[in-house]
Amino acid sequence: MSNKSFKDILKAINQRLGRLKPPIDKEILTDVADIIEISIAKNFDMGGRWDGNKSDIGLFSGGTQKWAPLADNTKARYKTLGYSQEATLNRNKNLRSAIDVFGRSGKVFISVKSPYGAIHQWGGTIDHPGGTEYGYKFKKDMKTHKIQFLKKGRGYKVLGKTGPHKIHIPARPYLVIGEEEMLLVLDVVQRAVVDGVAKK
Known part of the structure; x- marks a missing residue:
């Protein structure tokens, strides 16, 4: 997604949200949470869908770039173990199953109950003893x-x-929303605005 198109979509969403009087309907939050959850699942299925900007990784960093490939030594080790040599972040399903997206108190929350969730999202270096x-x-x-x-x-x-050694983990952003899903969120908010106006 280009930076301009994303900003345009986000601006449209914010404009429509501004027309909704609090509290925001729970059904709307649930719909948005479901869309975000689907978007995150697609990121795993496709081996990454981000914009490649390592200096500004966030929820709205959706794009077409795949995650960084596995290191050669990791590929060799995975080959002997019979594992996939693709950077799926989903070999044992632990990270994917640790993600929870839900609506509450007028907001949508995303939680990752995994000790290595952050380093896969943003990258980093582990000092292994x-x-x-x-x-x-x-x-x-x-x-x-x-x-x-x-x-x-x-x-x-x-x-x-x-x-003792260092393990370098490249950023493989999985908590990002794709352009298609952003448009779906826009549609949900737009329908909520129309429904709200119709009910008045």
């Missing part, structure tokens, strides 16, 4: 030299532990 064990998970892995990270105390043979 190390100490993660790696080795052969099963005896048969020795023949194929399949080495992977192990849960502490588990696995067939521990080969060593990682030392």
Whole structure:
């Protein structure tokens, strides 16, 4: 979405919201929350839909750019584990299921109950203390030299532990609203204004 088209849509929404007398109907808030939830789900399904502006990431950063690809070493590790090598942010479903969008007290709230929700949205660097064990998970892995990270105390043979290191996580904004969904929000607000006028 271009910055101009977004501003035009947001301006139109704000103008119409200004014509609604508080309290805003709960049904309107629920409809808007549902649209935002659908938009966020699309971001996961499409591997990102943002404008690529790393210096100004927000809810209204919708666009056509995909998320940054996984690092080569991560791809290699995922390949040995049989995981997708795409940056889906959805390998174990934990982040996606931690998102809640709801309307309350005249506002729409978005919450992410995940300890790593923020770093995936805005990016950052983790100072990892190390100490993660790696080795052969099963005896048969020795023949194929399949080495992977192990849960502490588990696995067939521990080969060593990682030392202190930094993990760089690129921004992969998933809490953004696409232009199509913004237009749907505009339509909901517009209908609410028309209904409100008709009821007077």
